[in-house]
Amino acid sequence: MKWAMLGFGTVGQAVWHQAQRQRKSFSLGHVLVRHPDHYRQFKQVDLVTDPQLIIENPDVETVVEVMGGLHPAAEYISACLQRGKNVVTANKALLARQLPQLQRLAQTYHCHLCFEASVGGGIPIIHTLRDLVRRDRVLAIDGILNGTSNYVLTAMQQGGLSLQQALSEAQQKGYAERGSDLDLTGWDAANKLVILANLAFHRFYPVEKVARTEITDDLDIGQAAEHNQVLKQVGHIAIAQGKLKIRVTLDQLPASHLPAHVDGVTNWIQLTTEHLGKLSLMGPGAGGDATANSIWQDLLWLSDSQK
Numbered sequence: 001m002k003w004a005m006l007g008f009g010t011v012g013q014a015v016w017h018q019a020q021r022q023r024k025s026f027s028l029g030h031v032l033v034r035h036p037d038h039y040r041q042f043k044q045v046d047l048v049t050d051p052q053l054i055i056e057n058p059d060v061e062t063v064v065e066v067m068g069g070l071h072p073a074a075e076y077i078s079a080c081l082q083r084g085k086n087v088v089t090a091n092k093a094l095l096a097r098q099l100p101q102l103q104r105l106a107q108t109y110h111c112h113l114c115f116e117a118s119v120g121g122g123i124p125i126i127h128t129l130r131d132l133v134r135r136d137r138v139l140a141i142d143g144i145l146n147g148t149s150n151y152v153l154t155a156m157q158q159g160g161l162s163l164q165q166a167l168s169e170a171q172q173k174g175y176a177e178r179g180s181d182l183d184l185t186g187w188d189a190a191n192k193l194v195i196l197a198n199l200a201f202h203r204f205y206p207v208e209k210v211a212r213t214e215i216t217d218d219l220d221i222g223q224a225a226e227h228n229q230v231l232k233q234v235g236h237i238a239i240a241q242g243k244l245k246i247r248v249t250l251d252q253l254p255a256s257h258l259p260a261h262v263d264g265v266t267n268w269i270q271l272t273t274e275h276l277g278k279l280s281l282m283g284p285g286a287g288g289d290a291t292a293n294s295i296w297q298d299l300l301w302l303s304d305s306q307k
């Protein structure tokens with residue numbers, strides 16, 4: 001499969017590294033960046049700054065979008081789909097706003113939009129949920145969905161770090177969203193919840209309507225510890241009187257509860273379903289390698305589905 005990539009940062013570089021261990025049948029073409037000078041050490045990578053070299057190249061079957069942001073990512077992805085190219089994306093911010101439109105484009109132009117990497121980092125939640133709803137009915141979803149917030153809260157509560165120290169560690173490790181406070185404000189978790197709600201309930205929930213509690217440096221960690229409780233940023237999707245309700249809260253969990261032990265960059269997702277009761281998935285929620293693994297899950301699925 002001939003593929004190209006938009007973006008070569010934390011995730012893009014990990015996707016490229018993992019490509020070196022991949023089957024020979026995948027051939028990487030151009031990789032789009034803005035500042036090729038920043039990537040001089042990657043001599044084997046064919047870096048370009050003109051997106052049209054990828055979008056208008058009829059040989060490129062699949063485009064991996066790991067540049068992030070709403071614009072121009074939305075325009076590039078749409079243009080690729082309109083030319084019948086499959087798109088694999090990790091861009092939860094965009095999907096939370098445009099998933100139905102982009103899925104319609106993929107359907108119209110007979111190609112695929114894949115987004116396993118957009119929720120839960122390395123946890124295979126998208127494929128799991130898609131399979132599950134074919135038979136079962138989801139009643140609720142709860143989860144720790146932002147690796148950075150969980151890393152920060154863990155470091156503050158267990159390591160005594162300040163919020164700023166903990167956040168800069170998460171940034172150095174490549175967990176945090178670039179140049180913004182999307183993680184601690186709950187926006188990133190909100191984006192992921194909207195994507196999950198879309199798959200589980202086939203309903204589009206405006207991300208602006210997700211209620212959020214922010215993590216700020218006036219958190220009273222001592223008070224939670226005194227009561228043998230742990231602070232966690234948790235996302236919740238529930239249905240009340242037929243209506244979806246999505247929120248991101250700062251929960252004070254008893255230390256004996258399972259999610260209280262989900263530490264660092266780890267994510268935890270609990271599905272409550274009609275047939276299974278409670279089903280949990282837990283694993284690395286952010287970082288280049290984990291996220292790239294999910295991108296490769298999608299690339300392999302695309303390659304298999306073309307046979």
Ligand SMILES: NC(=O)C1=CN([C@@H]2O[C@H](COP(=O)(O)OP(=O)(O)OC[C@H]3O[C@@H](n4cnc5c(N)ncnc54)[C@H](OP(=O)(O)O)[C@@H]3O)[C@@H](O)[C@H]2O)C=CC1
Pocket residue numbers: 006007008009010011012032033034035036038065066067068069071072090091092093117118121174175176177178285286287288291
């Ligand atoms: N980091 C993580 O753990 C995870 C990230 N994601 C998502 O993956 C995506 C990428 O994240 P990450 O790798 O961390 O981001 P980075 O900021 O590390 O990398 C972004 C890359 O995209 C390029 N880029 C950005 N804007 C443009 C543009 N307009 N034109 C061309 N190139 C552009 C940048 O190039 P240049 O340096 O030249 O500007 C850079 O190479 C985001 O959507 C993010 O939300 C999803 C799951 C986990």
Ligand SMILES: N[C@@H](CC=O)C(=O)O
Pocket residue numbers: 118120121145146147148149175176177183188285286287
């Ligand atoms: N910034 C995000 C990256 C993965 O989605 C996070 O910390 O969870």
